[in-house]
Amino acid sequence: xxxxxxxxxxxxxxxxxxxxxxxxxxxxxxxxxxxxxxxxxxxxxxxxxxxxxxxxxxxxxxxxxxxxxxxxxxxxxxxxxxxxxxxxxxxxxxxxxxxxxxxxxxxxxxxxxxxxxxxxxxxxxxxxxxxxxxxxxxxxxxxxxxxxxxxxxxxxxxxxxxxxxxxxxxxxxxxxxxxxxxxxxxxxxxxxxxxxxxxxxxxxxxxxxxxxxxxxxxxxxxxxxxxxxxxxxxxxxxxxxxxxxxxxxxxxxxxxxxxxxxxxxxxxxxxxxxxxxxxxxxxxxxxxxxxxxxxxxxxxxxxxxxxxxxxxxxxxxxxxxxxxxxxxxxxxxxxxxxxxxxxxxxxxxxxxxxxxxxxxxxxxxxxxxxxxxxxxxxxxxxxxxxxxxxxxxxxxxxxxxxxxxxxxxxxxxxxxxxxxxxxxxxxxxxxxxxxxxxxxxxxxxxxxxxxxxxxxxxxxxxxxxxxxxxxxxxxxxxxxxxxxxxxxxxxxxxxxxxxxxxxxxxxxxxxxxxxxxxxxxxxxxxxxxxxxxxxxxxxxxxxxxxxxxxxxxxxxxxxxxxxxxxxxxxxxxxxxxxxxxxxxxxxxxxxxxxxxxxxxxxxxxxxxxxxxxxxxxxxxxxxxxxxxxxxxxxxxxxxxxxxxxxxxxxxxxxxxxxxxxxxxxxxxxxxxxxxxxxxxxxxxxxxxxxxxxxxxxxxxxxxxxxxxxxxxxxxxxxxxxxxxxxxxxxxxxxxxxxxxxxxxxxxxxxxxxxxxxxxxxxxxxxxxxxxxxxxxxxxxxxxxxxxxxxxxxxxxxxxx
RNA sequence: GCUCCUGUGGUGGAAUUGGCAGACACGCUGGAUUUAGGAUCCAGUGCGCAAGCGUGCAGGUUCGACCCCUGUCAGGAGCACCA
Numbered sequence: 001x002x003x004x005x006x007x008x009x010x011x012x013x014x015x016x017x018x019x020x021x022x023x024x025x026x027x028x029x030x031x032x033x034x035x036x037x038x039x040x041x042x043x044x045x046x047x048x049x050x051x052x053x054x055x056x057x058x059x060x061x062x063x064x065x066x067x068x069x070x071x072x073x074x075x076x077x078x079x080x081x082x083x084x085x086x087x088x089x090x091x092x093x094x095x096x097x098x099x100x101x102x103x104x105x106x107x108x109x110x111x112x113x114x115x116x117x118x119x120x121x122x123x124x125x126x127x128x129x130x131x132x133x134x135x136x137x138x139x140x141x142x143x144x145x146x147x148x149x150x151x152x153x154x155x156x157x158x159x160x161x162x163x164x165x166x167x168x169x170x171x172x173x174x175x176x177x178x179x180x181x182x183x184x185x186x187x188x189x190x191x192x193x194x195x196x197x198x199x200x201x202x203x204x205x206x207x208x209x210x211x212x213x214x215x216x217x218x219x220x221x222x223x224x225x226x227x228x229x230x231x232x233x234x235x236x237x238x239x240x241x242x243x244x245x246x247x248x249x250x251x252x253x254x255x256x257x258x259x260x261x262x263x264x265x266x267x268x269x270x271x272x273x274x275x276x277x278x279x280x281x282x283x284x285x286x287x288x289x290x291x292x293x294x295x296x297x298x299x300x301x302x303x304x305x306x307x308x309x310x311x312x313x314x315x316x317x318x319x320x321x322x323x324x325x326x327x328x329x330x331x332x333x334x335x336x337x338x339x340x341x342x343x344x345x346x347x348x349x350x351x352x353x354x355x356x357x358x359x360x361x362x363x364x365x366x367x368x369x370x371x372x373x374x375x376x377x378x379x380x381x382x383x384x385x386x387x388x389x390x391x392x393x394x395x396x397x398x399x400x401x402x403x404x405x406x407x408x409x410x411x412x413x414x415x416x417x418x419x420x421x422x423x424x425x426x427x428x429x430x431x432x433x434x435x436x437x438x439x440x441x442x443x444x445x446x447x448x449x450x451x452x453x454x455x456x457x458x459x460x461x462x463x464x465x466x467x468x469x470x471x472x473x474x475x476x477x478x479x480x481x482x483x484x485x486x487x488x489x490x491x492x493x494x495x496x497x498x499x500x501x502x503x504x505x506x507x508x509x510x511x512x513x514x515x516x517x518x519x520x521x522x523x524x525x526x527x528x529x530x531x532x533x534x535x536x537x538x539x540x541x542x543x544x545x546x547x548x549x550x551x552x553x554x555x556x557x558x559x560x561x562x563x564x565x566x567x568x569x570x571x572x573x574x575x576x577x578x579x580x581x582x583x584x585x586x587x588x589x590x591x592x593x594x595x596x597x598x599x600x601x602x603x604x605x606x607x608x609x610x611x612x613x614x615x616x617x618x619x620x621x622x623x624x625x626x627x628x629x630x631x632x633x634x635x636x637x638x639x640x641x642x643x644x645x646x647x648x649x650x651x652x653x654x655x656x657x658x659x660x661x662x663x664x665x666x667x668x669x670x671x672x673x674x675x676x677x678x679x680x681x682x683x684x685x686x687x688x689x690x691x692x693x694x695x696x697x698x699x700x701x702x703x704x705x706x707x708x709x710x711x712x713x714x715x716x717x718x719x720x721x722x723x724x725x726x727x728x729x730x731x732x733x734x735x736x737x738x739x740x741x742x743x744x745x746x747x748x749x750x751x752x753x754x755x756x757x758x759x760x761x762x763x764x765x766x767x768x769x770x771x772x773x774x775x776x777x778x779x780x781x782x783x784x785x786x787x788x789x790x791x792x793x794x795x796x797x798x799x800x
Numbered sequence: 801g802c803u804c805c806u807g808u809g810g811u812g813g814a815a816u817u818g819g820c821a822g823a824c825a826c827g828c829u830g831g832a833u834u835u836a837g838g839a840u841c842c843a844g845u846g847c848g849c850a851a852g853c854g855u856g857c858a859g860g861u862u863c864g865a866c867c868c869c870u871g872u873c874a875g876g877a878g879c880a881c882c883a
Contacts, residue, residue, distance in 0.1 A: 674824035743820035
């Protein structure tokens with residue numbers, strides 16, 4: 001058979017579609033498999049081959065599961081709200097709705113040409129009313145449950161995109177979308193109280209199967225720390241300054257205190273602070289700094305001492321000064337810290353700069369030169385003196401604080417609440433009404449979806465105001481509660497909203513009564529295997545787990561964790577070894593590859609090019625290698641003979657079935673393909689195989705290269721599709737060899753190999769080794785000291 | 801700065817997790833075929849003329865180390881004054 005991919009690909013894609021073989025069925029008596037890939041953002045530039053690699057992994061798993069008899073849900077959709085489309089719309093003057101539709105069409109075409117086994121009947125588009133109605137609905141439920149609040153704060157603002165960004169979207173002081181510098185700006189911001197779920201999100205990680213580095217990143221992001229709260233008495237008052245510390249054991253070493261420049265205690269004692277003008281000036285200066293500038297100045301500590309305000313160290317009763325500095329932030333802990341310069345690097349730098357005492361309380365370092373953060377014997381510490389372990393000292397100090405009624409154990413998280421609004425057009429309108437009499441009132445559930453009004457000029461307003469604010473008919477409304485005149489919220493939700501629950505919608509995408517029926521959710525959840533990019537494991541993955549756990553808590557979904565297993569694929573780099581991007585001009589369009597080499601070659605190559613989880617550069621000559629492989633596969637059809645099986649080939653086929661089956665589960669697609677290539681090489685050498693053997697091979701390769709496999713399966717006389725044929729089984733006994741070649745070492749160095757029975761005893765192995773000429777010569781005149789025999793692997797003779 | 805990951809031929813990468821390093825593929829070399837190019841097929845391909853030497857570098861543990869331990873260098877990712 002000739003490998004004529006152009007003649008066969010459309011044919012089989014049509015047949016798959018006509019027979020509907022990839023539609024998940026709602027027969028809930030069958031075992032299910034829910035495989036999920038991250039739905040794409042339909043950008044104007046179309047897909048590149050990185051998307052193909054991202055989907056090919058679970059594509060192979062899903063196809064294998066179908067052949068194993070599972071009812072498989074392998075859906076796809078489009079995460080279509082967001083800034084790039086809106087920016088492109090402003091530039092081109094084409095409405096984002098139209099751009100989105102065009103882009104989705106383009107993406108759909110690209111995906112279909114690759115022959116992915118997606119269930120195209122369940123496509124979701126986050127910008128459709130029937131979808132975002134439920135995004136708003138979930139938000140409304142959160143509002144009802146008190147998880148939504150509004151606060152005026154300094155926010156990360158991107159002057160270029162004219163939009164407020166979450167901390168997650170503005171890492172390193174750069175806008176995640178346009179990569180320009182962000183600035184601090186005071187704004188009314190909607191927050192989702194994700195911090196309330198910090199402990200649950202952390203605890204939930206214990207029962208899911210995520211790759212270790214994914215789990216670790218989530219843990220770091222949530223950033224749980226255990227320590228203590230302690231109250232420091234303000235001198236001359238009955239008032240306290242409350243601090244949070246993870247090192248209560250070092251309290252005897254506290255020589256000063258630092259509070260955030262915005263700390264409310266400054267207002268409270270304004271009249272008695274001698275240098276209040278200096279403090280105000282410093283505070284203003286800090287407010288002007290961007291997050292980026294703050295982090296750039298890590299080493300160079302700044303601050304101002306508060307004149308006229310001191311506190312008492314509760315451990316030793318000493319009076320200590322209080323400073324303000326921007327290295328302490330209002331947003332973490334209590335906005336105030338006890339400073340232990342001898343044992344904390346930041347406090348050390350600060351004390352050195354301001355000439356504050358440094359008192360060693362833990363032995364082990366040299367505090368003349370640097371802070372010592374390690375373990376050691378407690379000194380200069382009153383009742384803690386002599387204790388050698390940190391844990392014991394901490395317990396004792398917390399005990400003392402609670403006895404005095406001025407402190408207790410405490411837990412803090414790094415994770416911040418989620419800034420949830422954007423002043424942009426292309427997003428879900430936030431379903432809230434501002435009423436002068438009733439305050440914030442949720443749009444009634446029966447009025448959802450709150451439609452995004454169509455508008456011509458959707459450029460953001462100059463003051464960073466949402467474009468929706470310009471539409472009076474949208475803004476002016478009546479309060480759902482009192483019926484009086486009210487104003488609608490004009491901000492929209494961030495792009496992360498729609499993707500926080502899409503996997504739930506796939507289970508029942510056409511339901512217009514609920515976001516999904518309980519029956520379907522119960523059957524399909526949790527997602528058995530979720531694969532996507534590493535760039536989404538802290539944001540999207542945390543946000544969606546949060547939404548899901550919220551829905552679980554209010555009884556809307558049957559399981560607490562949405563994803564049973566999460567893996568990640570590595571990037572495809574451009575041929576130049578750089579990250580693929582439109583601006584570098586090193587992208588590869590999957591359509592071009594399909595045109596020149598065929599869809600099967602594209603699929604096989606993206607999985608064969610390297611370890612699935614690692615980044616690897618695109619190489620066109622290696623693509624050709626995969627083409628050659630599939631040509632040789634097609635050639636097998638001409639090698640079928642009635643001569644009967646040969647033991648060597650039969651055994652190799654069983655071994656290959658075993659290896660490929662296991663490798664798919666481990667996402668080791670590259671070695672699975674290598675094993676099949678190896679098998680082919682052996683068959684070519686041998687010259688023939690039986691029709692049954694070819695049938696096994698074709699089914700084994702089918703998840704990787706389904707078009708050519710369908711063609712060959714049909715040529716073998718099958719009426720049914722290969723895609724629904726049974727996954728090949730292997731016989732363990734036939735994967736075992738009767739004899740094995742093992743290495744013989746003299747003093748740990750390989751000197752020869754011998755072929756012996758697989759179950760040979762040590763004595764037989766040694767006898768066989770001694771019969772080997774090379775070994776015999778090397779052992780001549782020496783005494784054997786030791787013999788190590790590992791059956792099937794190695795024989796090591798130590799001789800002197 | 802902190803945390804984590806990765807260093808294997810000319811290249812992408814294998815190695816049953818302590819047991820023959822370099823599977824599989826690319827590339828390259830030679831040959832066959834071809835008017836030529838391309839394609840295909842055959843042979844070879846870690847380094848070294850050799851004995852030997854080889855998994856970033858230096859030590860260690862072990863009968864035996866790409867794998868474990870200590871130190872060190874390089875690259876990447878994440879977090880970034882988190883008290």
